[in-house]
Amino acid sequence: MRDEKPMDRRHFLLTATATAAGVGAAALTRSASAAEPARPAAPAAAAAPKATPAKLAEVLDRARERLRGRCRVCSECDGMACSGEVPGMGGIGSGSSFRNNVAALARVRLNLRSIHDGARPDLSTTIFGQKLDVPFLITSLAGTTYNMGGGIGEDEFIEALFGGAARLGTMSFVADGTEDPLDVYRTRLGQITRHGRGVGVVKPRDQAELLRRVRLVEDAGATAVAVDVDSAGRAARAAKLGEVIEPKTARQLEEIARATRLPFVVKGVMTPDEAAVAVECGAKGIVVSNHGGRCLDHTPGTAEVLPAIAAKVKGKVTILADGGIRRGGDVLKLLALGADAVLVGRPCIRGAFGGGADGVALVLDKIRGELAQDMILTGTRSARSVPASAVTIA
Numbered sequence: 001m002r003d004e005k006p007m008d009r010r011h012f013l014l015t016a017t018a019t020a021a022g023v024g025a026a027a028l029t030r031s032a033s034a035a036e037p038a039r040p041a042a043p044a045a046a047a048a049p050k051a052t053p054a055k056l057a058e059v060l061d062r063a064r065e066r067l068r069g070r071c072r073v074c075s076e077c078d079g080m081a082c083s084g085e086v087p088g089m090g091g092i093g094s095g096s097s098f099r100n101n102v103a104a105l106a107r108v109r110l111n112l113r114s115i116h117d118g119a120r121p122d123l124s125t126t127i128f129g130q131k132l133d134v135p136f137l138i139t140s141l142a143g144t145t146y147n148m149g150g151g152i153g154e155d156e157f158i159e160a161l162f163g164g165a166a167r168l169g170t171m172s173f174v175a176d177g178t179e180d181p182l183d184v185y186r187t188r189l190g191q192i193t194r195h196g197r198g199v200g201v202v203k204p205r206d207q208a209e210l211l212r213r214v215r216l217v218e219d220a221g222a223t224a225v226a227v228d229v230d231s232a233g234r235a236a237r238a239a240k241l242g243e244v245i246e247p248k249t250a251r252q253l254e255e256i257a258r259a260t261r262l263p264f265v266v267k268g269v270m271t272p273d274e275a276a277v278a279v280e281c282g283a284k285g286i287v288v289s290n291h292g293g294r295c296l297d298h299t300p301g302t303a304e305v306l307p308a309i310a311a312k313v314k315g316k317v318t319i320l321a322d323g324g325i326r327r328g329g330d331v332l333k334l335l336a337l338g339a340d341a342v343l344v345g346r347p348c349i350r351g352a353f354g355g356g357a358d359g360v361a362l363v364l365d366k367i368r369g370e371l372a373q374d375m376i377l378t379g380t381r382s383a384r385s386v387p388a389s390a391v392t393i394a
Contacts, residue, residue: 104301133169164360310338328370
């Protein structure tokens, strides 16, 4: 694996906030290369051409080739073409849970407001003590061979996710694959150590093995540790591999929360009552998620259930949400519905396969630019306090 020099974010982003004159994607000044010597920053007037849609199109074209047979890289990633393709990138069974995520977001409408003085919205937020330049993170992603066709390896994939996240001033989750032995998981967690922050996710394994992996997450210097309880549906597959994946009781969740010094996050919460249980068990965060529509068919979309969950536990726990995030407006919608930050998934897979860290950064920067523009046009001044009045639910 080639060890690339991290790109200075000043070379990648020309601006982190939108202006009243207009909002666009940040400029991509150059690709990182281990063989290329460091260059001094160019004056703003002589900046390289902006990251035009053509450059992002090149990334998507390359991703389409590398994901052939597993993802069509549709212009609208709505789960229609890939329904039931698991392994693959589709939703489980009929694919309705995947499609419901996208459809639920589509029913949330942004309220146009342009009579105000909010010309420079603040996109920054703080999650588990970490200051982020944008209110979104990269979610837990893995399975480059099992689900994504093997066009790139797991190490290259996780490097791309963390590298792209760093260039946008945010961070990534680290997945725990069902079949991953301890040494593989430890290697993957090394990206947290390298970048100084990140969230380690542990599958709901038998309690002793789960706690063993929580220690690895702590040793890596993680920001938080999560357990994706919705992976309990992997029990049959895990058994074939000689692994144990199981649902967790409230008592077991409490044991995990007490066993770690890190903020404990329960990922896969879809009802207000389970959100309340997570809080009672000592969780500092929850992720409202149906696992991208890949664990249980016929669930509602996350945007449908988020308002009731937020009404139950907002202010008691950090609320993250994922599911169907494709554009900056999707981020704004979930923030207005009660999330403190949002997790982005499938777009980052495309970016990683199509352009490594540069591709991930391009995808995320497009979302950032759209979010900034949408905040201006809804009169939203800060990502930390998006009012419910910014949206209407159809």
